[in-house]
Amino acid sequence: MKRRLALRLLAWVASIMLVHAAAFFMLRSTRGGPFDQSRALDPVVMQALQQRYGLDDPPALQYLHAVQGLLHGDFGPSLRYRDTQVSTLLAEAFPVSLLLGSGALLLALLFGIPAGLHVARRRHQNRHSALPLCGTVFLSLPNFAIAAALLVLFSFHSFHLPPAGWGQLRYLLLPWLSLSIPLAAQIMFLVRSRAEEAYQSLAVRQAMAAGLSPRHIRRHYILRPSLSTVCAFLGPAAAAVLTGSLVIEQIFALPGLGTFFVQAALARDYTLALGVTVVYTALLGFCTLLADIATSLLDPRMEALS
Template sequence: MLKPLAARLLEALLTLWLLATLCFVLLRAAPGGPFDAEKAAPPEVEAALAAQYRLDRPLPAQYALWLGDVVRGDLGPSFQYPDYTVNQLVGQALPVSALNGGLALLLALALGVPLGVLAALRRGRALDRVLMFGAGLGLAVPKFVAAPLLVLLFAVTLKWLPAGGWGEWRHVVLPVIALALPNLAWCARLTRASMLETLSADYLRAARARGLSETRLLFAHALRPGLLPVVAWLAPALINVVTGSAVVEQVFGIPGMGRYFVQGALNRDYTLVLGVVLVVGALIVLIGALVDALRAALDPRLREAR
């Protein structure tokens, strides 16, 4: 038991180290710097800033110092937000992104699973075609198109919800819908395909021949194995939410992780970008482990394979 856990922990730490190292190298290889401006600062000011943020040292020394700070839990100072550390910025932004992303995933599951099951039960009928057409449309429309369309409809035309900002429950509705739409579509299509395969299994035919009702077949025998692919999909769904948050938070002006990542990349705020990458990477690794544990709880064959 302890040996697989230690191996999984070592694999997670190695993944995060490689991710952070690659991001560090790519950021430093990009043209420009964190203190570049249209009007160059006096040389003594540039030298003082470089010394303050340890940019005057060789690149390997900068990497070693930064990695040592990270091991101690210090993500460093922000270059573009001098009154804040990266720890403070991430601490403010993470709950915002977690709320939006969590609600978006819950909405996708709460609607996608029932719609997928309903489409599977009505296979080939008009309702099935309508639901799958809607799911295909949800996959075809990217977030950077869906988000402005939601603003145009519900904020500008109908004036039901605010177009941006943060602080009230009304500010959460449109960003959550924009984040949830593609995941909802994926969830519905995946659930339908999995349920169709499960409902045609031999053991369900035998149970049906014994006179079990369709409702009991569905809830007692088909739903649990039919949802295994949906559980496995949760990890890539989380990645989809994380990558989509950068677009959605920019459109709606939400102070979340995605927005800080975009602003940090544009301003060459090395420590801020690296801090966001590390935190998001750690969350993805953690969610992947939780999804694996949930799959093992639902499927005894996975527990026996360990």
């Protein structure tokens, strides 16, 4: 187990370095630079800026500096927000995305798992159940459509929740709902398919024949394997949700990480784009590792198989 964990950690670090290198060279190979704008800079000023930020160095040397920064956890100043360090931008944005993502994830789990189990339990009466239909609708609707519907309902029609902004819990209700609804539908379908499989398994039939209580069967023979499936899904899903959502953050004007992904690349803010990519890669690897550990704890066969 320890050896496996060490290997996974090593792979994690290697993947961060690889993604960092790929992002660095892809960004530099794109046309335009951070200081290109509609109002042209004087060539002398442009040269001074390139020099100041080391952009006139050969790409290999620039890459070495970037790796050096990465190892020290210092990405340097942002090239768009020139009076701010990338680490400051990330430190201010990450808690917002973390709160937004973790709340949405929690809501999705709270609704998705019971709904999935419920649908699986009533699998023979599904024809008349509204849940799978609702799930399909929510899953196929894009985020912005859900957000717009929620805004009309809860901001302008009733409850008068703030349509955007950040600062108090009430500002997060609509973003949480918008993010969690499709996620809950996804979790519901995952749990349903795994639980239906479990209901038809030999183990469950034997447990029923042995006279175990339905509650005991649901808890130990149905819920447990369903959760292991959810865990495997949660790794990448958590990383995606925790690093923010571009659309939701834009619609609700939330100062999270999500908008950085596109904006930093579009603004050719090399340092910020690299910082965000590294954070996302690190988080994705970390969450996947945690999910794998949780899955193997819930279902020991997973470890045996791997």
